[in-house]
Amino acid sequence: MNEPDRDRDLIARAATGDRAAFTELMDRHEDMVFAVAMRMMRDREAAFDATQETFLTLFRKADRYSGESAVSTWLYRVATNTCLDLLRKQKRRRTEALPDHHDQPDRSAGEPFESVEVRGDIQAALSSIPHDFRAAVVLSDIEGLSIAEIGVILGVPDGTVKSRVFRGRRLLAEKLGNLVEQPGRQRTDDA
Amino acid sequence: MHDHDLDLIAEHASGLLTGADESRAAELVRTCEACAVEFADHSHVRTLLASAPAPTLSEFERTRLRRSVLDAMAPPKPAGAPWQRRFLAAAGAVAAIFVVVAGIGIVGQMSGGDDGLTLADGGEAADTTASAEALVPFDQLTRDAMGEQAADEDADLRFEADDAAATAMPQLLVEVGEIDAAVLDSVLAELSVAVMDASEPLGVEEAVAFGATCAFTVEDEILGLVLATVDGVSSQVFLIGDRTEPIVVILLSSDCSPPAP
Numbered sequence: 001m002n003e004p005d006r007d008r009d010l011i012a013r014a015a016t017g018d019r020a021a022f023t024e025l026m027d028r029h030e031d032m033v034f035a036v037a038m039r040m041m042r043d044r045e046a047a048f049d050a051t052q053e054t055f056l057t058l059f060r061k062a063d064r065y066s067g068e069s070a071v072s073t074w075l076y077r078v079a080t081n082t083c084l085d086l087l088r089k090q091k092r093r094r095t096e097a098l099p100d101h102h103d104q105p106d107r108s109a110g111e112p113f114e115s116v117e118v119r120g121d122i123q124a125a126l127s128s129i130p131h132d133f134r135a136a137v138v139l140s141d142i143e144g145l146s147i148a149e150i151g152v153i154l155g156v157p158d159g160t161v162k163s164r165v166f167r168g169r170r171l172l173a174e175k176l177g178n179l180v181e182q183p184g185r186q187r188t189d190d191a
Numbered sequence: 192m193h194d195h196d197l198d199l200i201a202e203h204a205s206g207l208l209t210g211a212d213e214s215r216a217a218e219l220v221r222t223c224e225a226c227a228v229e230f231a232d233h234s235h236v237r238t239l240l241a242s243a244p245a246p247t248l249s250e251f252e253r254t255r256l257r258r259s260v261l262d263a264m265a266p267p268k269p270a271g272a273p274w275q276r277r278f279l280a281a282a283g284a285v286a287a288i289f290v291v292v293a294g295i296g297i298v299g300q301m302s303g304g305d306d307g308l309t310l311a312d313g314g315e316a317a318d319t320t321a322s323a324e325a326l327v328p329f330d331q332l333t334r335d336a337m338g339e340q341a342a343d344e345d346a347d348l349r350f351e352a353d354d355a356a357a358t359a360m361p362q363l364l365v366e367v368g369e370i371d372a373a374v375l376d377s378v379l380a381e382l383s384v385a386v387m388d389a390s391e392p393l394g395v396e397e398a399v400a401f402g403a404t405c406a407f408t409v410e411d412e413i414l415g416l417v418l419a420t421v422d423g424v425s426s427q428v429f430l431i432g433d434r435t436e437p438i439v440v441i442l443l444s445s446d447c448s449p450p451a452p
Binding site: 019022023026030031034035038039044047048051052055056059122137138140141142144147162163165166169170172173176 | 197198201202205207232233235236237239240241243245246247248252253255256257259260261263264
């Protein structure tokens with residue numbers, strides 16, 4: 001039995017309450033889910049919470065799995081949406097906590113270039129870009145998924161996926177640009 | 192202003208183009224400085240991200256994750272009073288573990304009729320209709336007992352068995368009742384003996400560390416444990432359950448063995 005078929009078999013059994021099958025499903029995918037969550041959430045505890053919530057959702061909705069896409073694709077979708085939901089809630093909480101006179105930071109300014117360079121922190125750069133761009137970039141450039149797969153996961157057309165990936169990368173390039181020497185790279189004002 | 196299609200260059204850097212589109216994009220990268228920068232940016236970021244080590248769960252986190260998810264997957268509690276279900280589990284464990292103290296009979300009565308059980312020999316629940324009239328709520332039982340022993344600084348407990356119950360009862364008392372948090376607190380306060388009060392479920396080790404001569408858990412929960420002396424016998428009162436649905440198990444024993452595996 002190949003990997004996708006094994007996953008389908010496991011999720012079918014998990015849908016009937018088979019804990020052993022669900023445990024094996026976790027065993028096969030928990031690192032992947034956690035890695036995505038870490039890239040999305042940055043904070044380890046938040047990533048853990050997102051991972052936990054992802055598997056709980058998987059269990060609750062196992063009987064709704066249609067089999068049209070791979071289980072891993074479905075898991076990516078659940079994990080990504082879980083992270084995006086948590087990030088929105090975090091943002092709301094932060095917004096609610098702000099005093100009336102608080103000046104909103106200029107997001108377009110991003111994080112100081114030097115701090116990213118000094119820390120060599122890819123994670124920090126990822127965390128500084130908008131959530132939707134981040135999700136697209138993580139799924140594309142870290143998880144290595146195709147544009148079509150990401151479209152299914154995020155529930156958006158391929159063109160939107162490309163747009164988010166490309167715009168996300170451009171923002172990251174500004175922050176990560178000098179982590180590694182790029183001979184000849186000189187961005188001009190009209191670029 | 193640069194007027195080339197930078198998304199085409201980004202697609203090229205992503206390996207998404209073929210044929211004429213790929214050739215056109217490659218040509219732009221060679222001939223247009225801004226296009227070359229765009230290509231380098233995308234390639235550079237892709238390389239960096241792809242080479243970043245994937246975060247992994249620590250073994251502790253992995254165990255914690257499994258436990259939390261699998262616990263949450265546990266089937267819903269069956270219909271009926273939770274205390275009743277837990278009581279039956281407790282009763283089986285108690286019967287299997289504890290040495291019965293002869294000559295001590297304790298009356299358990301429930302005022303509500305169907306909210307109590309009396310433990311029969313071997314840990315099997317007795318007919319509740321037969322024993323219902325002999326049952327009183329634990330808090331009432333305790334208060335009565337404390338009334339008799341109020342002057343006793345040792346806070347010994349004395350329970351009177353009525354004749355009918357004494358003949359039917361095993362020498363092991365288990366009294367079960369539902370007590371709300373306030374009543375439970377007052378009972379514990381009145382006992383004035385060593386009380387281990389836990390907001391979190393406790394395990395055997397914690398109970399033993401507290402000073403219990405023995406301890407066991409039912410579904411890994413011991414809400415509290417009281418050490419007392421009943422008719423000269425060191426006794427242990429286990430409060431099993433949670434704050435809203437405690438189950439009180441009074442064990443009259445000075446001896447116990449570890450639970451059977």
